[in-house]
Amino acid sequence: MALTDTINIYCERLGPEFWAEPINAASNLAFILTAAIGAREAQKRGLRNGWINALCFLAFCIGIGSFLFHTFAQRWAGIADVVPILLFIVVYLFAAARYLFDLRWIYAVPAAIIAFSIALLARNGVLMLATKEQLNGSQGYAPALALLLGSALILAVMGRPAAKWIAAASAVFIASMGARIADAHVCGVFPIGTHFLWHVLNGIMIALLLIAIIRHGRLALHPS
Numbered sequence: 001m002a003l004t005d006t007i008n009i010y011c012e013r014l015g016p017e018f019w020a021e022p023i024n025a026a027s028n029l030a031f032i033l034t035a036a037i038g039a040r041e042a043q044k045r046g047l048r049n050g051w052i053n054a055l056c057f058l059a060f061c062i063g064i065g066s067f068l069f070h071t072f073a074q075r076w077a078g079i080a081d082v083v084p085i086l087l088f089i090v091v092y093l094f095a096a097a098r099y100l101f102d103l104r105w106i107y108a109v110p111a112a113i114i115a116f117s118i119a120l121l122a123r124n125g126v127l128m129l130a131t132k133e134q135l136n137g138s139q140g141y142a143p144a145l146a147l148l149l150g151s152a153l154i155l156a157v158m159g160r161p162a163a164k165w166i167a168a169a170s171a172v173f174i175a176s177m178g179a180r181i182a183d184a185h186v187c188g189v190f191p192i193g194t195h196f197l198w199h200v201l202n203g204i205m206i207a208l209l210l211i212a213i214i215r216h217g218r219l220a221l222h223p224s
Contacts, residue, residue: 006073009137011183011193013073024070027196030203031063038210047214051095055213058088059206066199089144090116092209096151099217100162115150119143136184138177145173165212169205176201 006013012021019025038056042049061084069081093116097108119142148170155163179197186194 007069007075007078008073009184010070010195011187011191012195016073018071020073021070023192023196024199025067027199028063028067028070030200031059031066031206034203034207034210035060035063037207038214041211041214045214051091051099052210052214054091055088055095055210058084058091059210062088062206063203088206089147092213093147095213095217099213100151100155100160101158102218115147116143119146119150136181138180141173141177141180145170145177148173160216162212162216165208165216169208169212172201172205172208176205 006016006020010021010024012024014020035056038052038059042052042056065077065080065082065084069077071077090112093112094108097103097112097115098105101108101111103111148166152163152167152170155166176198179194179201183193183195183198
């Protein structure tokens with residue numbers, strides 16, 4: 001397989017080999033650990049809920065999908081990388097609307113859809129401030145950051161304890177996006193790049209999101 005056949009967009013990858021990105025690949029263990037932490041938190045509190053189970057499973061799938069992308073580096077692996085991330089965002093939106101904001105299903109579903117639609121506008125706003133090359137393709141994650149920041153603010157106004165966890169997740173996500181953007185600009189001085197920090201920090205960010213909904217969501221008060 002020639003290097004031109006692989007998706008070569010990270011500092012660490014210098015060839016087409018399976019282990020051409022060993023640090024980027026191995027750092028996906030952060031997501032596997034996050035999934036285990038979330039499942040353990042739910043188990044300790046006796047929470048047997050499909051939404052929580054789905055979020056933990058998707059965190060695990062994010063790690064597997066990203067591992068495949070940073071080893072095979074093919075277009076199909078890129079799809080395996082992105083799909084679990086999108087599904088996690090969508091599922092967390094619905095779960096948060098229901099269990100963090102205490103909305104009934106009839107309101108939670110449209111609220112989540114509207115929030116996601118509005119957040120998409122953030123992507124265009126970011127592109128007005130910098131080019132795709134400068135952002136290293138990270139503009140696609142601007143909606144997720146907008147959702148986190150907005151949720152933290154609203155929960156804080158509501159006086160909900162989950163606000164501090166969502167705010168912390170937002171701060172970590174800002175740092176992880178910085179690491180993703182920096183990867184394209186530090187190759188000359190730091191050959192392995194900084195993309196592995198994107199994985200590690202996002203694992204922490206997802207763990208904070210899971211803890212927020214498990215410890216402080218409506219489920220924590222009514223496990224059944």
